[in-house]
Amino acid sequence: MSLSCSDCFSDLLCGEDSNIIFSGGGDDLPEYTSDVESIPTDVDESIAGLLEDERDLAGVNSSSSNQSVDSSTRTESTAWILKVQRYYGFQPLTAYLAVSYFDRFLNAHHLPKLNGWPMQLLSVACLSLAAKMEESLVPSLLDLQVEGANFIFEPRNIQRMELLVLRVLDWRLRSISPFCYLSFFALKIDPTGTYTGFLTSRAKEIILSTVQETSLIEYRPSCIAAATMLSSANDLPKFSFITAQHAEAWCDGLHKDNIASCIKLIQGVESNNRPKKQPKVLPQLRVMTRASLASSESSSSTSSSPSYKRRKLNNSSRADDDKESSDYGV
Structure with a gap:
């Protein structure tokens, strides 16, 4: 089904040439970069620059x-x-x-x-x-x-x-974005680099799984990155002791209260998204007390005794018949 937009909102008919969208377009357009690889090699300087840009763009993104x-x-x-x-x-x-x-x-x-x-x-x-x-x-x-x-x-x-x-x-x-900070925060948790791959990968999964939550818009990317990294660290017993108070010291601009509330929100979203386990259905067992068991055994023996007696009498009479037959030479 193809639809035309021009009849519904005329401002889609812009005067810009689509060829300049990604060709630079002009000297006044900001150069885009979303990857930390393209920023200065000094890590601390890079993070400081990201935090400054984050503050500058806060008004744009809000x-x-x-x-x-x-x-x-x-x-x-x-x-x-x-x-x-x-x-x-x-x-x-x-x-x-x-x-x-x-x-x-x-x-x-x-x-x-x-x-x-x-x-x-x-x-x-x-x-x-x-x-x-x-x-x-x-x-x-x-x-x-x-x-x-x-x-x-x-x-x-x-x-x-x-x-x-x-x-x-x-x-x-x-x-x-929060992705800009993940590698830096992962090294703060594990300076040896042994578990940084797991931490960053798990943090990315958490970010995508919670991106639908509207309330996360209120938090800055650095705060979301710190919260998701702490949530990832909690999956490893080795780093389960690390809290929002530790994360506050990772870089300027992080506040433990904001990180803690963001973690709580993320955990709530993940809990709701996690598939619920189906309750196990156990077979119904007949539980009997000692008294009822004894009563049942007594009833069973009582009900079986007449038939036992009848079988015994029949066997006796059959033996007598066989004896009589033998006496008559049959």
Whole structure:
């Protein structure tokens, strides 16, 4: 089903040329980087720069209006983005950025609720932009619409929506994410590097599993990274003693109360997402007391005695008959 956007909201028809979206476009556009590999080699200096950028972008990423995003709509859109991320094997960061663009757009711009298709179009556009930022191989706009997409949009309409997203976000696609801090925090927990691979991998899983939670938008990326890293450390008995108070000293800008409340929220989301075990059905056993068992045995012996006597009498009479027969020479 192909839909045209121009009749529903005219501001999709932007005047920008789509060729300049990712070609630099101008000297005043900020250079995007979401990977710590491209920042200075000094780790402490790198983290300090990330925290400074995080504070600068806090106003950009926060809500600029009083419009609240419907939680069910956001959950549905986020779930679809995660499905496509798994389908194509995109990086976790790609899905996180797509959800971030989605939230920032709706916090700054109103979309009409027309049977849900504008939200679907926004989801496709945000995921497309995030994939172009992070992935080396990006599916075509038609191939991107998989995993139960309720509507199929023409590529030209998706491109118009991409331009609208860029314009609403003021072309600021740079976003400091929790993934930027994971390797640094993992080494804070395990300086030997023995378990850093597990810690970062587990933290990424937690971030993706909780990205649908609207309440996490209130926390800064560094706080989310610290909380998920502590949750990962709790899976290893060796590091289970590490608390939010320890994490507060990892870098400036972290506060133990915020980390603790974020951990509590993450644990609640994971608990709700964890599949519940089916209760074991045990076979019903007949439990008898000693008295009832004795009564049952007595009743059994009583009920069986007449038949026993009858068998005994029959056997006796049969023996007498055999004896009589032998006496008569039969």
